[in-house]
Amino acid sequence: MATKYQFVKTISNPRLNASKTLKAQTQYELNKKIADQKEKWKAQIDKLNIQAKIENESKRAEELTKETEYILESYKNILMTSAQTNHVINFDSLLISNEYPPFIYNESAPLLEDYIRKHNVPSPSFWEDLLPFIKSTRIKKEDAARDDYNTSYEQYRSKKELEYRQYLESKASFEKNKxxxxxxxxxxxxxxxxxxxxxxxxxxxxxxxxxxxxxxISLDVEINYIPESCALIIDYMLPNQNALPRTVSYSFVKTRKEITEKQMSQKEFDAFYDSIIYQLALKTIHEILSADINNSIATLVFNGYVHGTSLATGNDFTSCIVSLSVTKDDVLRLNLERVDPKECFRNLKGLSIGALKNLSPVKPYLQFTKNENRFVESRDIITNVENIPNIAKMPWEDFEHLVGGLFEKMFNVHSGEVKVTKASRDGGIDIVIYNPDPIHGGKFVIQAKRYNIVVPVSAVRDLYGTMINEGATKGYLVTTSYFGSDTHKFAQDKPISLIDGSFLVHLFQEHGYTVKITTE
Known part of the structure; x- marks a missing residue:
């Protein structure tokens, strides 16, 4: 029986794993059915692609959220992670102990026998005595084989020697680096x-x-040590807010066909930033003091700095926004896994002002003066001070060291460090005190004036200018004579103490020394 349809074709779509047999009475009708079916399949594929994209983007949003949560957790657990870690350096694990491997040359040396065979050198026979040309031919082949062998062996030897020299150079470099x-x-x-x-x-x-x-966060830190007072000073460059993550999660919005971020509110981020800064401060002092197995540190000072840009001037600046001075006992008695970082920082008498996002500067407890070459070794003048008939007549250099010795006695209770500057008559500071006391500490500058007349007001003006340049928190002007009313008036609203001759005698007496000052 004849079929009703003269045109039949089966088409398939591998993507959908589908096939269909189409029938038509004309070629035109068949082509139209084929086109319609392919269009239907295309619509199905487009729908599947959209669903796949939604699933992929949703999955990607989930993965981004997991990664973000992991990063945020690492920030939130800065202190806890540190508290659970042993920070003492294991030097044995840092030393390189392995030896450089021995020289191995994998290429085999050429063998003469191989070249004898290569040149088809025959073995000697009795025919050579009967037919001399046979011997002559053998000897020529043997000489050619030896020449070929010698050439190959020389190449082998040269290559081996080159590789051995390279090996020795590599070994020497390894040994040097090791x-x-x-x-x-x-x-x-x-x-x-x-x-x-x-x-x-x-x-x-x-x-x-x-x-x-x-x-x-990258480590940007400078460490200095004052051996006289066993004070370690950490100047730590803290991250500003722009360096910290704000995003808490990601989600795929179907209607917009895009991944969106959910960020912390400004209030949440400000609290987050405060927590990170306080954690970094506590983390640092904990790691330093817990690793101090040789008890090198009596006082640890942490100064946390931040780079910023002034909204008022547009100029860049660097501010110390947190400062902390602690002893080992202060820190090691803490359970850092359970503390609130900000409250712990405050309990340790740390210095900060308001929300840390404002980058409000604080005065560091102690700063390290880098131009230490201006200092000279102190001379012990105070031991024999009672043998000096009149300290107002003693050499001015000895007077500076004498005042330095007195202040060293005064600040010894706070482990203060007293340094005398190199001799100069240019009005520069004579004595520097680094006082790590967490309440009354800081950097103090002292000028010792061995005068027999009234101290001019210019002396206290010079001292005040020096205090500003040095970043000092307090200044002392010490003299064997007395100060006029202009000097007292200039100093009355400034962190300057004026010590005249009579009060200087009193300070010596407080520390068990009897001195005499006669200005006639």
Whole structure:
């Protein structure tokens, strides 16, 4: 029986795993049915693609959210992670112990036998005695084989010697790097244990470098050590708000066909920023003091700085926004896994002003003066001060060291460090005090004036200018004579103490010394 349809075709779509047989009475009708069916399949595929994109974007949003949550957790747990870690440096694990591998040359040396065979050199036979040309032919082939062998062997030897020289160079470089690496860590280890100042700074820098930080925060720190008072000063460059993450989650919005972010409110972010800064401060002092197995630190000062831009002037600036001075007992008695970072910082008498986002500057408890070459070794004048008939007549350099010795007695209770500057008559400061006391501490400058007449007002003006340039919190003007009314008036509203001859005698008496000042 004849079929009703003259045109039949089966088409398929691998993407949908579908097939269909189409029938028509004309080719035109069949082509139209094929086109219609393909259009239907295309619509189905487009729908599947849209669904797949939604699923993929939704899955991507979930993955981004998980990654964000992980990053935020690493920020929120900065202090806890540090508290659960041993920060003492294991130097044995840092030293390179492995040896450079022995020289191995994988290419085999050429063998003469191989070249004898290559040149088809025959073995000697009795025919050579009967037919000399046979011997002559053998000898020529043998000489050619030897020449070929010698050439190959020389190439082999040269190549081996070259590789051996390269090996020795690589080995020497390895040994040099290994030696330098090990000597560096041995120097830091041994120097730290022997209380070497540079090694102490290097050791604690290594402690901080070995402690991980959340993604987005890099370690930017300067460490200085004052051996006389066993004070370690950490100048830490803290992240500003722009460096911290604000996003808390991601979601795919179907109607807009895009992934959107959910961010912290400004209030939440400000609290988050405060927490991070306080955690970094506590983390740092905890790691330093818990790693101080040699008891090198009596006082640890943390100064946290931030780079910013003034909205009023547009100029860049750097502010110290947090400062903290602690002892080892202050920190090691804390359970840092359970504290509130901000409350803990305050309990340790840390300095900060308001919300840290404002970058309000505070005066560091203690700063390290880098131009230490201006200082000279103190001379012990105070021990024999009672043998000096009149300190107003003593050499001016000795008077500076005498005043330095007196202030060292006065500030010894707070582990203060007193330094005398190099001799100069240019009106510069004579004595610098680094006082780590958390309440009354700071950097003090002293000018000692061995006068027999009234001290001019210019002296206190010079001292005040020096205080500003030095970043000092207090100034002392000490003299063997007395101050006029203009000097007292200038100093009355400033952090300056005037110590005249009579009060200077009283200070010596308070510390068990009897001195005489006669200005006639």
């Amino acid at each position: 030696n330098n690496h090990n000597q560096l860590f041995i120097r830091i280890r041994d120097g730290y244990l022997s209380h070497d100042t540079e090694s102490i700074c290097d050791y604690f820098l290594l402690v901080l470098e070995n402690s991980p930080l959340p993604k987005g």
